[in-house]
Structure formats: C-alpha cells, structure tokens
Amino acid sequence: EAQVTQNPRYLITVTGKKLTVTCSQNMNHEYMSWYRQDPGLGLRQIYYSMNVEVTDKGDVPEGYKVSRKEKRNFPLILESPSPNQTSLYFCASSINTGAGQPQHFGDGTRLSIL
C-alpha cells in the first residue's frame, strides 16, 4: 500500500530535549516536505527536499533541521524543542517537483512541548 508513515503519532516531551520525527514514503517520490498545523493558521511549510541531499527552508524553518540521506526518509529534527513548537506536524511527498503534483500526507504527529 502506497503511504507516508510518520512516527511517533503522539509525543509529549520537555523543553530542550532533542527529538526526531521520522517520515518514510514507499512510493519512490523525489519531493518531500514538512508542514506544521496550528489553530487559525492552517498549514505552513517548514522544510522541503527536492531529492536526496537537496533540502531547503520553507516558510517557518526556525528551530528545525532536516536531512535527506535516502530517497524514502526525511526526518524532522528539533535540536532544542520549545513550547512554541507544540503543534501538529505533517510530512508530505509527491512524485517530483513537476507542476501541480498532488502531495500525499502522512497521518500527522502531535507534539506537545512542556
């Protein structure tokens, strides 16, 4: 089954404790991206990757890191999480950066930073 898998689905942690949210897709997609969803703000892009070893900042990259060492994986790293990073996070992928390709989203990761 074609899917984007995120882990964990839920996490409660404390300020400053490094964490990684994993994202894996099994569709051989080139393009991957992370979004955060906050009430009243919709979804905003954090980082994206157009292919292996090619990553770039989205609209709200502060406090986050990513890597793309393999095509299927695109982890989101919070080196020193803070309460303002409490949010619902989505990983997405599409076959390439061709115009208008629908993006497939993971089921989301709800992070609470205390």
Add this chain to the structure above:
Amino acid sequence: AQKVTQAQTEISVVEKEDVTLDCVYETRDTTYYLFWYKQPPSGELVFLIRRNSFDEQNEISGRYSWNFQKSTSSFNFTITASQVVDSAVYFCALSEAVTGANSKLTFGKGITLSVRP
C-alpha cells in the same frame, strides 16, 4: 506572494442540506494549481481535487462539485445532500506551477464543517 482566504471558519448544517465552502486566492502567477483537502476528526489529510489554472471547467464527483472562476479568483466547493461523515475541516490550497521549484502548498486556514443528524 500567494495567499488563500477561506473566510468562513465554521459552518453547521443539518444532514441532507447542501453546503458551499468558499475559497478565494491571490497569486501573481499565470499558471498555478488549486487543491482541496479534507481533514476528518481522525486528523489525516485527504486529497480531494486538483485543478490547474487553465481548466475552468466545473467538476462533479458524486455529491461533491467544484466551481472554479478565474475572473473572481475563486475555487468553491459544494457538498450536495450533506452527510454526517462529511463533518471535517476542509482546506483550500494553492501551488505555483514551475517545474523544478518548491511544490509548496499555500493553505487557507480551513473551514470546520459540522453536519448534524
């Protein structure tokens, strides 16, 4: 800069009523794509439709229909004979159409639709 406005924040209807969700967008691009996504209470994002800026034909899929009007920069979504299972947050989104560029989706803030039995 691209912008998507969903002016309605919450809509409540009774089952079997028709409901229209409004979406207005802004972009300087002449070529772009518009999307609708559904987020049910379980939280995942479900792709509903994609429309490119050159295709202004309305589309119907079962009880769902979409009206794209370039003249008013709108891409509205109508659910006919709504059902309780339609209760969800609905997002309209816009992306530019340049191959090789960031395929970022610019989302509206979403509309929470509640369908009461």
